[in-house]
Amino acid sequence: MRGFSGKTICVTGGAGFIGSHLADALVAAGARVTVLDDLSTGRLDNLAAVKDSIRFVQGSLLEPSRLAEAVGGAAIVFHLAAYVSAPGSVREPFECHEINTTGTMRLLEECRRQRTSRVVFASSAAVYGDSEVSPKSEREPMLPCSVYAQSKAAGEHLLRVWSHCHGLRAVSLRFFNVFGPRQTAGSAYSAAIAAFADALLRGRPVTIFGEGNQTRDFVPVSNVVQCLMRAAMWEGPAAGEAFNVGLGRAISIRDVSTIMANIVGSDQEPVFLPARPGDVQHSCADIGAARRVLGYEPTDSVEAGLRETLAWCREAMGSLR
Numbered sequence: 193m194r195g196f197s198g199k200t201i202c203v204t205g206g207a208g209f210i211g212s213h214l215a216d217a218l219v220a221a222g223a224r225v226t227v228l229d230d231l232s233t234g235r236l237d238n239l240a241a242v243k244d245s246i247r248f249v250q251g252s253l254l255e256p257s258r259l260a261e262a263v264g265g266a267a268i269v270f271h272l273a274a275y276v277s278a279p280g281s282v283r284e285p286f287e288c289h290e291i292n293t294t295g296t297m298r299l300l301e302e303c304r305r306q307r308t309s310r311v312v313f314a315s316s317a318a319v320y321g322d323s324e325v326s327p328k329s330e331r332e333p334m335l336p337c338s339v340y341a342q343s344k345a346a347g348e349h350l351l352r353v354w355s356h357c358h359g360l361r362a363v364s365l366r367f368f369n370v371f372g373p374r375q376t377a378g379s380a381y382s383a384a385i386a387a388f389a390d391a392l393l394r395g396r397p398v399t400i401f402g403e404g405n406q407t408r409d410f411v412p413v414s415n416v417v418q419c420l421m422r423a424a425m426w427e428g429p430a431a432g433e434a435f436n437v438g439l440g441r442a443i444s445i446r447d448v449s450t451i452m453a454n455i456v457g458s459d460q461e462p463v464f465l466p467a468r469p470g471d472v473q474h475s476c477a478d479i480g481a482a483r484r485v486l487g488y489e490p491t492d493s494v495e496a497g498l499r500e501t502l503a504w505c506r507e508a509m510g511s512l513r
C-alpha cells in the first residue's frame with residue numbers, strides 16, 4: 193500500500209499474532225518500523241522475516257523509558273499491545289485495566305509529547321457485549337460484559353479525548369474474530385480456529401462448546417492488516433471514529449470445523465461439550481462504514497484463510513519435532 197515509504201512507524205504489540213503481520217506489511221511498504229512488545233503473549237519468532245529490517249524494543253507500555261524509546265518520533269502509531277483474554281480479565285481485573293486502559297493513556301500522552309500525529313487502535317467487537325443484534329453496525333451501543341471489553345471501550349473514548357483536546361488524528365477498529373498463521377492454540381480460551389487446527393493436525397477430534405450452531409464473523413488476518421493500513425492513511429477527520437472490521441459474513445462453528453476437517457482429510461467427529469455461559473449465539477459485523485469511508489475491501493475468504501492457517505500450523509508443528 194502507498195503512503196508508508198520512509199515513514200517512521202511504531203507498532204505496539206508487534207510481536208503478537210496480528211501485530212507481526214502488520215509489521216511484515218509495513219516493512220514491505222517501505223516503512224521504518226519499531227516494535228514495542230514485552231513478549232508476554234507475543235514471540236520474537238513471529239518477527240523472523242523482518243528482524244533485520246525493524247527496531248525491536250522489548251518492554252512494556254507501562255515502562256516510561258521503553259515507551260518513549262519506542263514511540264521515538266513516529267509519525268504513526270498502531271496500538272495493538274493489550275491484555276487480550278476476556279475471561280482472564282474477569283479474574284485479573286486490575287492487571288487488564290492497568291495494561292489496556294492506563295497503558296493506552298500513557299501511550300497517547302507520549303504521542304502528544306513527541307508530536308505523533310496519528311494513532312490507530314485495535315478495539316474489539318467485545319465492546320458490543322452480549323447483544324444478539326446481527327449484523328452489528330457501529331451505531332449499536334457499547335455494552336461491555338468483561339473488564340477486557342470495558343477496557344477496549346475505554347481505549348476508544350481515550351482516543352476521542354486526545355483527538356478533541358490535542359488534535360491527535362485517531363481511529364479505532366473493532367476487530368471481530370481474526371484468525372490466521374501465528375495465532376496460538378492451547379489454552380481453554382484460545383481462538384476456536386487455532387484450537388481446531390492444533391487438534392486436527394495431531395489427529396484428535398475438535399472440541400465444540402454447545403451444538404456448534406453459533407455463528408461468528410471469522411476474518412483472515414490479511415484483511416485486518418489491510419484495514420489497519422487504510423485507517424492510518426484515511427484523509428477524513430480521524431477524530432476517534434470507530435469502524436467494524438470483519439468479513440461482513442458469519443459462519444457457524446460447526447461449518448468451520450467441517451471445512452477444516454475436509455482440508456486436512458480427517459473423518460473424526462467433533463466432541464461436543466456444554467455451551468460456555470455468556471457465549472453469544474450470533475456475531476457478525478456490518479462493515480459498510482469501513483468499506484465506504486476507509487475503502488476497506490476484504491480480499492481473502494474464510495476458506496483461503498483456513499488453508500493458509502492449516503499450512504502454517506503443519507509447518508510449525510513439523511519444526512517442533
Ligand SMILES: NC(=O)c1ccc[n+]([C@@H]2O[C@H](COP(=O)([O-])OP(=O)(O)OC[C@H]3O[C@@H](n4cnc5c(N)ncnc54)[C@H](O)[C@@H]3O)[C@@H](O)[C@H]2O)c1
Nearest residue numbers: 205208209210230231232233234252253273274316367370
Ligand atoms: N485476535 C482477535 O480476534 C482480536 C479480536 C479483537 C481485538 N483484538 C485486539 O487486537 C490486538 C492484537 O491481538 P492479537 O490477537 O494479535 O493478540 P496477541 O496476544 O498475539 O498480541 C498482543 C501483543 O501485545 C503484547 N503485550 C501485551 N501486554 C503488553 C504490554 N504491557 N506492553 C507491551 N506489549 C504488550 C504481547 O506480548 C503480544 O505480542 C489486541 O489489542 C487485541 O485485544 C484481537
